[in-house]
Amino acid sequence: MIELMQLKQFAVFSEELTISAAAKRLNLSQPALSRSMQQFENEVGVELFERRKNRLTLNENGRLMAEGAKKILTDVDNMIDRIRVYDRSRRTIFIGSCAPAPLWSLSPMLNGLYPNFAITTEIKGDGEITAGLRSGVYQLAVTAAPVEGYLCREFMTERLSVSFKPGHRFAGRESLRLCELNGESMLLANQLGYWDELCRREMPDTHFVMENTGADFEAVAEASDLPFFITDISEQNLHRIKGERVIVPISDPEANPTFYCCAGKDSAELIKKLF
Amino acid sequence: MIELMQLKQFAVFSEELTISAAAKRLNLSQPALSRSMQQFENEVGVELFERRKNRLTLNENGRLMAEGAKKILTDVDNMIDRIRVYDRSRRTIFIGSCAPAPLWSLSPMLNGLYPNFAITTEIKGDGEITAGLRSGVYQLAVTAAPVEGYLCREFMTERLSVSFKPGHRFAGRESLRLCELNGESMLLANQLGYWDELCRREMPDTHFVMENTGADFEAVAEASDLPFFITDISEQNLHRIKGERVIVPISDPEANPTFYCCAGKDSAELIKKLF
DNA sequence: ATGCCTTACGTTATACGTAATTATT
C-alpha cells in the first residue's frame, strides 16, 4: 500500500529536484530515499521518473503526482488539525463574566474541579455575557442578574468605593452617589465589563484615564493624585496603596451588585460541583 | 508520522465496530490491530476511543476522524486512478483511418514497433479523419489524400471489384463503372469509412444490405446471391468464396484510391519508424 | 575531481503472531 511518508518524500523530491538534496531534508541517506522512490513507483504501477544515468527527473505523470501528493498531505494535516481543535473545544470550559473579580476565585475553583480541562475566560458587558450564554458560547456565565431559563446561583456581592488622596474635596464624605462624581477625572482599568458600563452610564461627563488591569494599574494608581475605584474584593489586591488613601463607599444600589453563576442544562453539573 | 494503512485500519474498525472483526477483514491478528490503533491514537495526540474493559468504541473525536480518514483514502485512490488513466492516455497511439484495410497491416506494425503502447483505431469518413488529425485526436491518420501541413507517406493502394454469382447479368464484363451498379441490391459491410461514402455518393439508389465486417459478412456473402464488393486486399480474407464467384473490377479512379499515412510534427517519428 | 544515482550487503528496528491475562456477557 502507498504510504503518506512516500507521498511526503515524493513531494520533497519534486521541490529539491535531486534525491541527494531531498534525502538531506528528510534526514535520510541517499540510497534509502532512492529505494523508497523506486518502490513507490512500482506500487503506483506507473512510471513517474525519467531516469538518466546521472540524473533523476519527474516525467509528466510525476508532475501530476507531485501536485496530488501535496494536496493529500495538506488535506491530512488539516484533518488532524481539525480534530485537535475539536478535541480542545470539547476539553475547554468557556466562561463569560461581566466583571473581573468573580473570575479570581472561579477560575482556580474550576481548574481544581476539572484538572483535564482548559478554562477560557472572557470579560464583557452584562448583555453580551447573557447573549453568549444563550447562544452556547459559554458553558458558564457570571451575570449581574439571574438569567431566565438557566440554572443560576448567587456567587458573590461586590461593593464599590472610591479611593481619594487625603486632601480631596470628597475625602471626608461617608458615602457618595455616582452622579456626584460626574465630571471628575478618574483612573479606570480596562476590561471591567459591568463596571465599565455602569460608569459610562452614570458619569457620562467624566474623563477616565485608562490603564490595563493588574500591576500596571497598581503602579499608576500609586503614583497618581487622581481618584480611582476599588471594591471590597479588589481591596485585597490594592492593600499597599490603601494606607495613604481615603476610601469612600458608593451608595447607589447598582454599585453593590450581586453576581450570579448561570449555566444551561448541558452544563448544570458545573454549577452543582461548584456549590 | 501517520500512515495511510493506519487510516485504513481505523476506517475499517469504524465499520466493523470491534477490533476482532476489523482485524479479520484486514488479515491481521487482533493484538496487531490493537497495538496499531493505540499507536495511531498517540500519533494524532487526541483520544479517539472510549476504552471499556471489554469494549472499544469511537468517541466524538473518533467519529470525526473516521469520516476524515475515509475521505482521505478515497482521495488517494482517485488520485492514483487519475494518474494511471493519464499515463495510459500517454501510452496509447490513436489512429484514425478512412478505411479498414490499411489498419490490417498498420496495427500489427505499430504493435511491434511500440510494444509498450496501446493502439486504438477508429474508422471514419475521410473528412472526419482529417479533422481529427488537425485537432490532435489522432497521432496517426490514414487518409485518401495527403493532408496539407502534415508529414504524409503513401501507404498502399486498394483496388475495388465486385463479386457476382456466375449467372448475373454483369458477370461477363471485364470492368464496370460504379454508376452502372446504381439501383442494384448489394451486400455491404459496416464501418467502411471512405468506401461507404463513395458508394452512397455514386450509387444513391442502391439498396445496401448491411452486415458487420469479419466472419458475419463472410457467412452472409457465401449464402447470399447478392453481389458484393471486394478489393485486392480483402480478397485475401474472402478467398474461400472466390471460386464460386466472378470478379469484375471497378474502373472509376475513386475506386482505386491510394491511402496515405499522415502525422503532425509531434508524431513525425511514427512515420519515420514505419518506413 | 566532484556530484549524483544505483546496487550490494550486513545490521538494526519495527511490526507481527502466539500465548497468556483480564474482564464482560
Next chain:
DNA sequence: AATAATTACGTATAACGTAAGGCAT
C-alpha cells in the same frame, strides 16, 4: 463458556546506513 481487548515475548520481515560502482559534468 464464549467473546473481546490488552500485555508479554520471541521471531521475522523490512527498512536503514555504509560501502562500492558507474556515469556525467
